[in-house]
Amino acid sequence: MSELLKVEHLSKVFTVGLFSKRHVWALKDLSFDVKHGEVFALVGESGSGKSTTGKVILRLEKPTSGRVLFEGKDPFQMGKEYTRLVSAVFQDPRASLNPRMNVEEIVGEPLLVHGEKGSKDKIVDALKKAGLGEEFLKAKPENLSGGQRQRVAIARAIVLKPKLIVADEPTSSLDMSHRAGILELFLKLKQEGISTILITHDLRAVERVSDRVGVIYRGMLVELSSKEEVLKDPLHPYTQYLINSMPAKHPAERKEHVQELTQEEVQSPCPFFAQCPKKIPECRGELKEVRLNGRFVLCNLH
Numbered sequence: 001m002s003e004l005l006k007v008e009h010l011s012k013v014f015t016v017g018l019f020s021k022r023h024v025w026a027l028k029d030l031s032f033d034v035k036h037g038e039v040f041a042l043v044g045e046s047g048s049g050k051s052t053t054g055k056v057i058l059r060l061e062k063p064t065s066g067r068v069l070f071e072g073k074d075p076f077q078m079g080k081e082y083t084r085l086v087s088a089v090f091q092d093p094r095a096s097l098n099p100r101m102n103v104e105e106i107v108g109e110p111l112l113v114h115g116e117k118g119s120k121d122k123i124v125d126a127l128k129k130a131g132l133g134e135e136f137l138k139a140k141p142e143n144l145s146g147g148q149r150q151r152v153a154i155a156r157a158i159v160l161k162p163k164l165i166v167a168d169e170p171t172s173s174l175d176m177s178h179r180a181g182i183l184e185l186f187l188k189l190k191q192e193g194i195s196t197i198l199i200t201h202d203l204r205a206v207e208r209v210s211d212r213v214g215v216i217y218r219g220m221l222v223e224l225s226s227k228e229e230v231l232k233d234p235l236h237p238y239t240q241y242l243i244n245s246m247p248a249k250h251p252a253e254r255k256e257h258v259q260e261l262t263q264e265e266v267q268s269p270c271p272f273f274a275q276c277p278k279k280i281p282e283c284r285g286e287l288k289e290v291r292l293n294g295r296f297v298l299c300n301l302h
């Protein structure tokens with residue numbers, strides 16, 4: 001599979017606080033690529049930088065340093081065309097769908113923006129691919145179930161036949177009964193050559209649909225490998241911890257992992273140093289990027 005998108009040394013710093021300003025490093029030197037026709041999962045606990053990564057890829061945030069390349073081009077130089085090629089699905093379809101519009105208007109909106117003709121057929125086709133029939137065209141979001149609403153959001157995301165979908169926790173606001181069906185859609189889209197970046201806490205979702213997995217901790221990519229390797233033989237102690245803490249919590253129960261840095265942690269280049277049960281004296285030294293048979297791990301234990 002060839003590369004569709006490259007994320008190169010991406011960092012994002014937010015400045016917070018009105019009077020005493022503080023810098024939050026949401027992303028630190030993050031690099032990975034997404035191939036044509038793959039589901040690439042991005043996992044990590046709350047506050048690790050997953051959504052910020054998605055937002056930079058979607059041009060909703062500008063990077064502080066580093067860059068994204070889409071088919072070799074800078075998205076910020078690609079104008080409106082980029083929104084045809086890359087689309088988004090967010091966590092809560094109740095918030096992302098305009099309650100005043102019906103399904104036909106919602107799914108047809110990107111076609112209008114891009115001046116596409118033959119809209120009705122394209123809308124029906126996109127809805128069908130998302131698992132909904134023509135009878136939904138005139139429905140309003142409030143009359144749909146959570147799963148149906150997310151299918152409408154996916155129909156809107158695919159109506160322009162994009163090459164990449166950034167799906168930020170697309171199933172975490174849904175009942176268990178709807179989750180599997182929504183995840184299956186990303187597999188179907190993959191068969192049509194559409195890649196997905198699946199941002200999730202849910203390792204079962206990763207297991208079900210992804211090809212490769214990137215694990216983020218405190219804005220740093222700590223491991224990247226195939227789904228099988230990450231889930232069955234995780235190399236980074238943080239990935240091991242994540243897998244042991246399955247199942248993932250519901251978003252409403254999650255708290256961002258805000259923790260004051262200890263002196264020891266400040267002095268260590270490793271973001272997981274303070275919590276790591278396996279640390280050795282070498283972990284205080286410069287952090288090693290280890291590449292083993294196509295796997296990546298940012299850890300001095302390897």
Ligand SMILES: Nc1ncnc2c1ncn2[C@@H]1O[C@H](COP(=O)(O)OP(=O)(O)OP(=O)(O)O)[C@@H](O)[C@H]1O
Pocket residue numbers: 014015016024025026044045046047048049050051052053256
């Ligand atoms: N607009 C912003 N202003 C200030 N800080 C921000 C902003 N957006 C994100 N952050 C901070 O950047 C860090 C990463 O946030 P991000 O939303 O990317 O995490 P996440 O992995 O998506 O978390 P979650 O799983 O809870 O959705 C957090 O510390 C967050 O508080």
Ligand SMILES: [Mg+2]
Pocket residue numbers: 050051052
């Ligand atoms: Mg998020």
